[in-house]
Amino acid sequence: MQVSVLLTFLTVLRYSLAATHTFNFIATWKNVTIPGSTIQKQVIAFNDQWPLPEIHVNKGDRVIISLTNQFQQHIAPHVTTSLHIHGIFHNTSHGNSLQNDGPAMITQCPIPFGQTYIYNFTLEDQIGTYWYHAHQGAQYGDGMRGAFIIHDSKDHTPFKYDEEFTVTLTDLYYKPYYDVEYDFLNRYNPMGNEPIPDQILFNESSIGEMNFQYNKTYLVRFINVGLFVSQYIVLEDHSFEIVEVDGVYTQSNITDVLYLAAGQRMAVLIHSKLQSTGKNYALTQIIDDTMLDMIPEDLQLQITNKIIYDSNLPDPIPIKGLRQNKIDPIATNDFYLTTLDQKPLYSKYDHQIVLDVRMETLGDGIKYAFFNNITFVPPRIPVLTTILTSGKLSTNPKIYGDNINAFILERDSIVEIVLNNYDTGRHPFHFHGHNFQIVQKSQGFHVGENFDPADQDKMTVPYNESNPLMEFPEYPMIRDTVILEPNGHTVIRFKADNPGVWFFHCHVDWHLKQGLAAVFIEDPQTLQQRETLTDNYKEVCDAMNMPNKGNAAGHSDDWLNMDGLPRQPAPLAPGFTKKGYFALIISTVVGIWGLYSITQYGLLEVIPDDEVTYTTLKKVLDDNNIEY
Numbered sequence: 001m002q003v004s005v006l007l008t009f010l011t012v013l014r015y016s017l018a019a020t021h022t023f024n025f026i027a028t029w030k031n032v033t034i035p036g037s038t039i040q041k042q043v044i045a046f047n048d049q050w051p052l053p054e055i056h057v058n059k060g061d062r063v064i065i066s067l068t069n070q071f072q073q074h075i076a077p078h079v080t081t082s083l084h085i086h087g088i089f090h091n092t093s094h095g096n097s098l099q100n101d102g103p104a105m106i107t108q109c110p111i112p113f114g115q116t117y118i119y120n121f122t123l124e125d126q127i128g129t130y131w132y133h134a135h136q137g138a139q140y141g142d143g144m145r146g147a148f149i150i151h152d153s154k155d156h157t158p159f160k161y162d163e164e165f166t167v168t169l170t171d172l173y174y175k176p177y178y179d180v181e182y183d184f185l186n187r188y189n190p191m192g193n194e195p196i197p198d199q200i201l202f203n204e205s206s207i208g209e210m211n212f213q214y215n216k217t218y219l220v221r222f223i224n225v226g227l228f229v230s231q232y233i234v235l236e237d238h239s240f241e242i243v244e245v246d247g248v249y250t251q252s253n254i255t256d257v258l259y260l261a262a263g264q265r266m267a268v269l270i271h272s273k274l275q276s277t278g279k280n281y282a283l284t285q286i287i288d289d290t291m292l293d294m295i296p297e298d299l300q301l302q303i304t305n306k307i308i309y310d311s312n313l314p315d316p317i318p319i320k321g322l323r324q325n326k327i328d329p330i331a332t333n334d335f336y337l338t339t340l341d342q343k344p345l346y347s348k349y350d351h352q353i354v355l356d357v358r359m360e361t362l363g364d365g366i367k368y369a370f371f372n373n374i375t376f377v378p379p380r381i382p383v384l385t386t387i388l389t390s391g392k393l394s395t396n397p398k399i400y401g402d403n404i405n406a407f408i409l410e411r412d413s414i415v416e417i418v419l420n421n422y423d424t425g426r427h428p429f430h431f432h433g434h435n436f437q438i439v440q441k442s443q444g445f446h447v448g449e450n451f452d453p454a455d456q457d458k459m460t461v462p463y464n465e466s467n468p469l470m471e472f473p474e475y476p477m478i479r480d481t482v483i484l485e486p487n488g489h490t491v492i493r494f495k496a497d498n499p500g501v502w503f504f505h506c507h508v509d510w511h512l513k514q515g516l517a518a519v520f521i522e523d524p525q526t527l528q529q530r531e532t533l534t535d536n537y538k539e540v541c542d543a544m545n546m547p548n549k550g551n552a553a554g555h556s557d558d559w560l561n562m563d564g565l566p567r568q569p570a571p572l573a574p575g576f577t578k579k580g581y582f583a584l585i586i587s588t589v590v591g592i593w594g595l596y597s598i599t600q601y602g603l604l605e606v607i608p609d610d611e612v613t614y615t616t617l618k619k620v621l622d623d624n625n626i627e628y
């Protein structure tokens with residue numbers, strides 16, 4: 001009798017207290033066949049398994065993930081790793097620690113071979129669709145990524161559904177990420193053309209399938225876990241009702257097409273057919289091909305997944321021309337969504353930070369990405385180490401060096417970030433540790449007949465505060481990853497209410513590799529009171545030979561001494577510019593020509609000898625009968 005009372009009590013306790021979910025992940029290389037295809041690919045497995053598990057937890061739970069680097073050394077020596085749960089706030093006001101956020105060289109040292117790092121955090125009041133991925137170079141492109149779902153209680157979920165599915169969307173490169181990275185950031189790719197993916201996947205499979213029953217409501221969570229391309233989703237003869245975006249409930253909005261950039265999530269309700277219509281349906285995934293510098297002939301721009309109502313009925317038939325006919329730019333623009341709780345606009349800001357995005361080639365012949373002419377170069381030791389060991393100096397931006405775009409923010413100030421895009425690329429910007437309000441978001445501008453890539457300044461429409469393009473929304477959309485359109489601008493606002501160091505970067509990982517990142521250091525003095533470096537943190541840094549104290553260059557005797565700080569390369573020699581632009585135009589032309597010409601072009605000596613370049617470029621054009 002007493003035992004059963006105790007058991008009942010314990011059961012009640014278990015459901016009323018938050019649960020702890022523990023995962024022990026050992027990361028290794030593994031060769032697999034991509035499901036639904038015959039493609040062999042070397043991926044990153046956890047505990048010898050791939051795809052990686054979908055993680056489901058409840059609001060308020062504790063999560064403990066232990067990650068061990070066991071990457072086989074004979075495959076690629078010295079590969080380090082780290083893990084980020086995309087979208088989680090790690091709110092230090094609630095006893096959480098920055099040391100769990102995951103970006104290497106920001107909040108932890110990279111984990112070298114043989115080392116284990118433990119992520120241990122609680123989820124507070126966040127709900128919805130998130131994901132986890134390596135935060136070390138383009139490593140997650142090799143499959144080190146998965147869904148992370150935080151379930152709200154049934155009573156609090158503002159919509160009803162019968163069943164739910166989670167679907168990851170991704171681009172895939174067959175070569176290992178370190179080889180793709182090497183080819184990309186290379187003087188033989190002076191135009192910085194992003195690597196073209198080999199294919200796209202549905203939930204890590206070449207062809208996806210979901211079974212639907214008649215007369216049901218499905219909650220489907222889509223997550224773009226890719227490195228590069230955005231994707232459209234269209235479900236034949238069904239609509240999507242958007243109910244959650246990046247972990248934020250929205251006023252329901254019905255649309256025929258979804259658009260997700262790398263890092264973004266959308267949860268939608270799909271109301272199934274009431275009764276048999278005699279067919280199954282195509283769920284089409286389409287690459288946003290405007291992001292590609294060239295489209296190889298064998299790249300499939302769209303794939304057709306199956307929604308099966310009845311397996312006795314034939315498979316759905318692929319639908320052609322969706323990209324041309326179906327896609328309404330307004331319908332895919334998150335600026336027009338509203339949060340469910342209608343949190344009002346922060347009507348003014350205390351602090352404005354303008355970030356001009358540019359892409360330029362530096363003196364080493366490599367194309368870099370810049371915020372205000374500074375390309376992010378990782379410091380010698382993690383930024384968090386510098387903050388926590390610098391005492392009163394932590395509010396002095398100088399100790400963080402001049403190559404990480406560090407901004408110190410005051411506690412609880414309202415910060416406005418203006419992103420102006422002096423580049424023809426589309427950039428999904430992600431902010432760690434926060435959501436933000438989208439207060440302005442222009443369309444793209446460069447497209448058009450008069451586009452001259454040599455003059456980004458003329459083609460760009462930067463934000464003009466005294467003449468904003470759109471009315472400020474009363475109840476702006478709130479999310480953690482927002483797109484900056486080609487040659488346009490996006491303006492966001494947030495409250496600096498989470499003391500910490502938060503990475504802000506483009507989620508096109510190629511652009512992050514090129515340095516498109518900044519670091520926001522929020523109320524560092526309070527952070528110092530809240531946390532100290534754990535033994536586990538220090539052990540991993542020791543194993544990396546990174547000091548556990550010091551400024552960005554690792555010095556703690558003289559905090560302003562920046563000897564040995566990694567810095568961006570010198571600018572290109574003067575005089576390059578005109579021919580450089582010429583080369584840019586050619587690379588576009590050559591892009592159409594195909595891979596062979598690119599290789600040929602790429603092998604040219606672009607720097608430093610301009611005359612040679614010029615002559616050789618002319619030769620390539622002439623050889624290929626390209627008019628110029």
Ligand SMILES: *[C@@H]1O[C@H](CO)[C@@H](O)[C@H](O)[C@H]1NC(C)=O
Binds near residue numbers: 029030031
């Ligand atoms: C996967 O296959 C490639 C090509 O055969 C090989 O070079 C690589 O070592 C293999 N990786 C693993 C983890 O077995």
Ligand SMILES: *[C@@H]1O[C@H](CO)[C@@H](O)[C@H](O)[C@H]1NC(C)=O
Binds near residue numbers: 121
């Ligand atoms: C996780 O953090 C909690 C709270 O600080 C602590 O009690 C627990 O021991 C930690 N667990 C591990 C495995 O580090």
Ligand SMILES: *[C@@H]1O[C@H](CO)[C@@H](O)[C@H](O)[C@H]1NC(C)=O
Binds near residue numbers: 051053166168203
């Ligand atoms: C997607 O993949 C995960 C992990 O393998 C699996 O648990 C889930 O059932 C899959 N979802 C669908 C819709 O296929």
Ligand SMILES: *[C@@H]1O[C@H](CO)[C@@H](O)[C@H](O)[C@H]1NC(C)=O
Binds near residue numbers: 215274275
């Ligand atoms: C659909 O389901 C609802 C609720 O279960 C039921 O009332 C309704 O009759 C069903 N409709 C059809 C066409 O089966």
Ligand SMILES: *[C@@H]1O[C@H](CO)[C@@H](O)[C@H](O)[C@H]1NC(C)=O
Binds near residue numbers: 331332
């Ligand atoms: C739904 O989206 C459309 C277009 O994207 C927008 O015009 C409309 O205001 C949105 N409605 C709500 C309630 O969010």
Ligand SMILES: *[C@@H]1O[C@H](CO)[C@@H](O)[C@H](O)[C@H]1NC(C)=O
Binds near residue numbers: 356372373
């Ligand atoms: C960046 O460089 C451009 C071109 O050299 C210059 O016009 C601009 O003022 C610089 N911007 C900043 C913020 O330094």
Ligand SMILES: *[C@@H]1O[C@H](CO)[C@@H](O)[C@H](O)[C@H]1NC(C)=O
Binds near residue numbers: 091092
């Ligand atoms: C962090 O927690 C504090 C205290 O509850 C709260 O005011 C703040 O909004 C939270 N910040 C974030 C980003 O969750």
Ligand SMILES: *[C@@H]1O[C@H](CO)[C@@H](O)[C@H](O)[C@H]1NC(C)=O
Binds near residue numbers: 464466
């Ligand atoms: C910004 O808008 C104001 C008001 O319309 C205008 O006077 C000004 O010239 C604009 N500034 C720029 C740089 O275009």
Ligand SMILES: [Cu+2]
Binds near residue numbers: 428508
């Ligand atoms: Cu980008």
